[in-house]
Amino acid sequence: MRPPLQNVLLVEDDADIRTVAGMALEMVGGLAVRACDSGPAALAALDEAAHEQAPQLILLDVMMPGMSGPEFLRELRARPQFVDIPVVFMTAKVQPEELQALRQPGVLDIIAKPFDPMRLADEVQAIWSRQ
């Protein structure tokens, strides 16, 4: 049995969604959320926090300018200390073939946008405990 999920990293370029998702996870789900607005920012934050508490899970947007979600994932996996951090994608692209392209080792699940904010934290917890 894994330790319960307590802190997550949220990578999302849209400030409004970042705010809403952050609130949903923190206030409804009681999680510690660190939010970043881009892949490079998230990588920097991870590097910085490496010796302190690394996030247990990363919630990752797919479509982001500059570095997309999958590109961020490649960068992340290239660093040995982050190889094991599981990822959950959040995407507004919901076509089956698009979802199929996102599924890869280390990606626990895909959450479709728009999500129900009151159930987002539960959903993430369920994915976490299911892995």
Place this chain on the structure above:
Amino acid sequence: VDPRRSSSFLALRFGFRAKIDFILGLGLAILVAVGLYSYRSIDALVQSGRDEGAALAGQAGLEQALGALRQAESAQRKYLLSGNPDDLAAYRQAAAEARAGRHALRDFPADDQPQVFAQLGQLLDTWLDRVDAAAELRRQGRAPAKGQSDTAELERRALQLADALRAGGRRALRNSRADTAYAAGVTAYFVLWGTAFACALLLWAMVVIHRYQARREEVERGLREVDRLKSEFITTVSHELRTPLTSVRGSLGLLAGGVAGPLSGRAGQLIGIAMDNCERLVRLVNDILDSEKILAGKMPMKLEILDLAELTARALRESEGYASTHGVKLVMQDEARSARVSADRDRLLQVLVNLLSNACKYSPRGGSVEVRLERVGPGVRVSVADRGPGVPPEFQPRLFQRFSQLDSVDSRRKGGSGLGLSICRGIVERLGGHLGYRPREGGGSVFFFELATVSQPAEVETMEKTA
């Protein structure tokens, strides 16, 4: 594609048909005319060749008859002088030849001078008879009477007639040769120019067809490009719509959930309205995407063997909440205990939920929606029956078309996109089934779909493979 091009495409199509019909029709008519004319001419040539052959044979017969007659006469004179039986035999042979030649005369085409021919025939016969009679008298040792053996006058007249016949034959032959030469010339001319003209027409038709083909390919390329752009546009727009909807839906959800503090009754009601409509927008975006996929034939299906009874039960459970908001009861009339079909679970569930929610929407409060699962032939039918107002007959043909709803007022009241049924039909047809409607006895609607069942495990395997 700009409208000018599409209208020119129509003009091209009609122009093309008329042109091709005209060219090929004309070519065909020319070929038929040339064919008939050549047949008639060649037939006439053959006939005149035959006539000419007969005329030549007749003339040869006449010459032979005359020649043989002279020989017979000289052999007879020799016999009359010598009385030698050998001379008699020679004479008889020559006489037989003369008769044969006289016989061949029958083929002489003497249509224009039958009397001459008949006279000549009689003269030759008389001539031969006299010569014969003289020879016979000599054989018996008697001298022929003076006038009886005199054939000079007969010969003179016969030669005159023969000359006339020959001249007539030659004239006829000359005329007929001139006729046939002229007819052959005209025929050759007709065949040559007719065929050339028909070939030119065919060439023209080929040019027209090729040009049409090229234009059509160009138009089709354009249309395909437009289709691709439309798909891309719809996918992009649906994604772009979802992003702001996510924050709106999220904010409203958090507000309604009391995360930002308790709401007054009215605020809660308003937030509820905003949330419902937000959900509706999301559904609309999903429906437009689905509809586009179905229209482009690009909706992927993840086929698996599943129990339709079980899936129907799940759809009922999922629709229960929605039904209760409309004050409607969902009733399952489970006639077939289980029915295994090969289908995409999520998509088929989408169809069932859509039919159920339609039935709930249109049912009167306190009514019930009856779901029935039954075996029909080699398949299974799921029908969803309500006691709503039903579908007016004049609307039924458009029932499964995109964006068709009874009227705009109705659309607002019932909160649909007008895409649901067209998507359902698209999905069921992609699964090889059929989705239909029939009015319910005693009022209301029945929507049903039929799918082929899968029974044998072996069949299951092959289905999965082809899937």
